[in-house]
Amino acid sequence: MLNTTYGFIPWDDAHHPELSQTNGETDGRWIFINGNNTPRVARIDLTTFETAEIIEIPNSGGNHSSPFTTENTEYIVAGTRFSVPYPQQDVAIDTYKENFKGMLTFIKVSDEGHMEIAFQVLLPAFDYDLAHSGKGKSHGWTFFTTYNTEEDYTLKEVTASQNDKDFIAAINWKKAEEYIAQGKYKEIPADHYNNRYNERTHMTDSELRKTVKVLTPEECPGLVYFLPTPKSPHGVDVDPTGEYIIGNGKLSADLTVHSFTNMLSAIENEEFETTIAGVPVLQYDKVVGGVVTKPGLGPLHTEFDNDGNAYTTFFISSEVVKWKVGTWEVLDRIPTYYSVGHLMIPGGDSKKPDGKYLVALNKITKDRYLPTGPEMNHSAQLYDISGDKMKLLLDFPTIGEPHYAQGIAASKVKPNSKKFYPIEENEHPYAALGEKQTRVEREGNIVHVYMTSIRSHFAPDNIEGIKVGDEVFVHLTNLEQDFDVPHGLAIQGAQNAELLVMPGQTETMYWKPQREGVFPFYCTDFCSALHQEMQGYIRVSPRGSNTPLKWSTGHPDEES
Amino acid sequence: MTKPRTLILLAGSLMAALFIWPLWKITLLAPQYPDGVHMHIYIDKIGGATKGTLQNVNILNHYIGMKAITPESIPELKYMPPIVILFMALALFVAFIDKKWMYWFWIILLSITLMIGLYDFYLWEYDYGHSLDPKAPMKFEGESFQPPLIGRKEIINFTAISMPHIGGCFLIISFLLGSFATYIKSKSSTIILS
Structure with a gap:
């Protein structure tokens, strides 16, 4: 699953989980998450809460404005936070303005959840920070925030904070579909991997895709517009009606709200300030729908309840501020502990928020908990927002930064939750679908162990005839057909x-014995009253020795 | 006149339910099994609420040394279907000939069969509950693991409930219909005789 054009990359920097939606509502099918460092998007299947697919994003420098969905999960997006040379090449960094580009990627999601890159949009070398798609009347558009419209490449904390206004890039993806259909794209070489987990073989199919279709604003008029927005806007959030587009200008004193209706009329009347790389810049006065004046310091993100209220986090002043959409008046404010980033209201970024609770996800902890050295647990707070005044319900520690979250009614997920994999559907080529099929086979120095686990033993649990230098593949099939009974496997x-094998699943451990001796292996997932007894031995003989291949479970004289 | 014939025909036909639904159900309840473990005993097989039920019951049982329940080793699962078919055919025959003694023959034969069946079920339960492997990982002095014939019983951390299932309920209705048919037939015959 972790295969990329750079090879196996076992870690990534995940930021934003995003639930799949139908008709603008969370539907409980999947949750997507971005990988920022090696640009990727993963799809997690909510029947298993396991990663079902990972797709690599080419032509991207850092996949931060991702994986925000459209109203019916037609697309999820992947905008690059760091612009990079296009095409990627060996150039001087100070040729940034001429050689660097920012690429926004639209990933098509099929009804089965399979992800393929539909197209990419080539834009100036800004930093594309966050995104959200339109809903209702604005369905068909996706909005990306930008900073570093200065297009600088060093000491960005200063150089990228000079312009009074940066942009929200509005992409008309329905228009993009027309341009694709008309063939107005350039198909360019762009190797990227698509890794899919197969629930029947319990293995991953990793396939290389070699090209992507790229659209450029010069050749596709009406595809992209820039909405001037003060100042280095971070989150861009669309209210449940789809009318208002909130630009959380993190260095701005005010919170800017654009109107979708205004935007359409400004486009129609060609009320453009200027054009940058083929992208018309709409006049600020013509698109702005309202301003929340001096609500707090450092606005980052906004979510909504179902009563027409918005909730914005303020990083610098460590608070959540509640304000009214349409009148722009501040209604309430409550402190967070400390330096809040994202906030989450279940469905709070969808058409149908479930506005009873709000979670604030913080960046800094300081004095909330007992110190544990230089690094602390992080913290999050749960608030009740059902009344006029927000109320703190719980302040709780989290391991690692609680970056963003999604919430959904359990009733949308629970009925589809898988309890185990039916063993009769297991098509793993090395599965042992019963203890009678367990065996050890040698092909040269490759050894395949067909092993099973069931409470509370492995079969086989004694193996002899393995030699130093062998390459051993232990294929463990968990024969259990009961909920919540995984078995693990660890070999010294x-x-x-270690392996963690779900009931009905087969997983493979690769082991290269380094020295002779007898090595224990054991179950690492507390499975039963006799879990501690769930263990076995593998005898490793010297290279080139004649120890016969032997395997067994239990004493032979006791077998009936 | 035709009422007892209809009833005995119905009694015979309802037994077909035994080929669709389980005769009996043994349920094990414990907090860590929120859905319960439901073992279904059919006239020709042993199943459960899920495909893995029998395996799960056997996993639980092996800790205390109970024998694994293997449907192949239970001959009754082979005998029962022909016996049920026999009773269905006999019911048809009784309705066709419509003689009082035949009604009595059918219902008495069914009563004896049911009693033998229940006793046989008890013997199996006794055997499973008492013939424990001396090498069992866990031993509980004085504890009986025999499930109840009918009703509920606490067995270590489980509550075991043994009850007729849908097929079994149809069998009970068959028995009641057969008895009623015999009763009416006897009464009407008496009237004619007197």
């Missing part, structure tokens, strides 16, 4: 992680 000296 194995250089990769």
Whole structure:
């Protein structure tokens, strides 16, 4: 699953989980999440809460404005936070303005959830920070915030904070579909991997895709517009009606709200300030729908309840501020602990918010908990927002920065939750679908162990005839067909992680025995009253020895 | 006149339910099994609420040394279907000939069969509950693991409930209909005789 054009990359920097939607409402099918460092998007299947697919994003420098969805999960998006040379090449960094570009990617999601890159939009070398798609009347558009419209490449904390206004890039993806249909794209080489987990073989199909279709604003008029927005806007959030587009200008004293209706009429009347790289810049006065004046310091993100209220986080002043959409008046404010980033209201970024609770996700903890050295647990707060005044319900520690979250009614997910994989559907080529099929086979120095686990033993649990220098593949099938009974496998000296095998699943451990001796292996997932007894031994003989291949479970004289 | 014939025909036909639904159900309840473990005993097989039920019951049982329940080793699962078919055919025959003694024959034969069946079920339960492997990982002195014949019983951390299932309920209705048919037939015959 972790295969990329750079090879196996076992970690990434995840920021934004995003639930799939139908008709603008969360539907409980999947949750997507971005990988920022090696640009990727993963789809997690909510029947198993396991990663079902990962797609790599080419022509991207850092996949931050991702993976925000459209109203019916037609697309999820992946905008690059760091612009990079296009095409990627060896150039001087100070040729940034001429050689660097920012690419916005639209990933098509099929009814089965499969992800393929539909097209990419080539834009100036800004930093594309966050995104949200339109809904209702603005369905068909996706909005991306930008900073560093200065297009600088060093000491960005200063150089990228000079312009009074940066932009929200509005992409008309329905228009993009027309241009694709008309063939107005350039198909360019762009190697990227698509990794899909197969629930029947319990293995991943990793396939290389070689090209992407790129659209450029010069050749596709009406595809992209820039909405001037003060100042280095971070989050861009669309209210449940789809009319208002909130630009959370993190260095601005005020909160700017654009009107979708105004935007359409400004486009129609060609009320443009200027044009940048083929992208018309709309006149600020013509698109702005309202301003929340001096609500707090450092606005980052806004979500909504179902009563027409908006809730914005303020990083610098560490608070959540509640304000009225349409009148722009501030209604309430409550402190967070400390330096809040995202906030989450279940469905708070969808057409149908479930506005009873709000979670504030913080960046800094300081004095909330007992110190544990230089690094602290992080913190989040749960608020009740059902009344006029927000109320703190719970202040809780989290391991790692609680960056963003999604919330959904359990009733949308629970009925589809898988309890185990039916063993009769297991098509893993090395599965042992019963203890009678367990065996050890040698092909040269490759050894395949067909092993099973069931409470509370492995079969086989004694293996002999393995030699130093062999490459051993232990294929463990968990024969259990009961909910919540995984079994694990760890072998002393194995250089990769333990296995955790769900009921009905087969997983493979690769082990290269380094020295002779007898090595224990055991179940690492507390499975039963006799879990501690769930163990076995593998005898490793010297290279070139004649120890016969042997495997067994239990004493032979006791077998009936 | 035709009422007892209809009733005995109905009694015979309802037994077909035994080929669709389980005769009996044994349920094990414990907090860590929120859905319960429901073992279904059919006339020809042993199943459960899920495909893995029998395996899960056997996993639980092996800790205390109970024998694994293997449907192949229970001959009754082979005998029962022909016996049920026999009773269905006999019911048809009784309705066709419509003689009082035949009604009595059918219902008495069914009563004896049911009693033998229940006793046989008890023997199996006794055997499973008492013939424990001396090498069992866990031993509980004086504890009986025999499930109840009918009703509920606490067995270590489980509550075991043994009850007729849908097929079994149809069998009970068959028995009641057959008895009623015999009763009416006897009464009407008596009237004619007197």
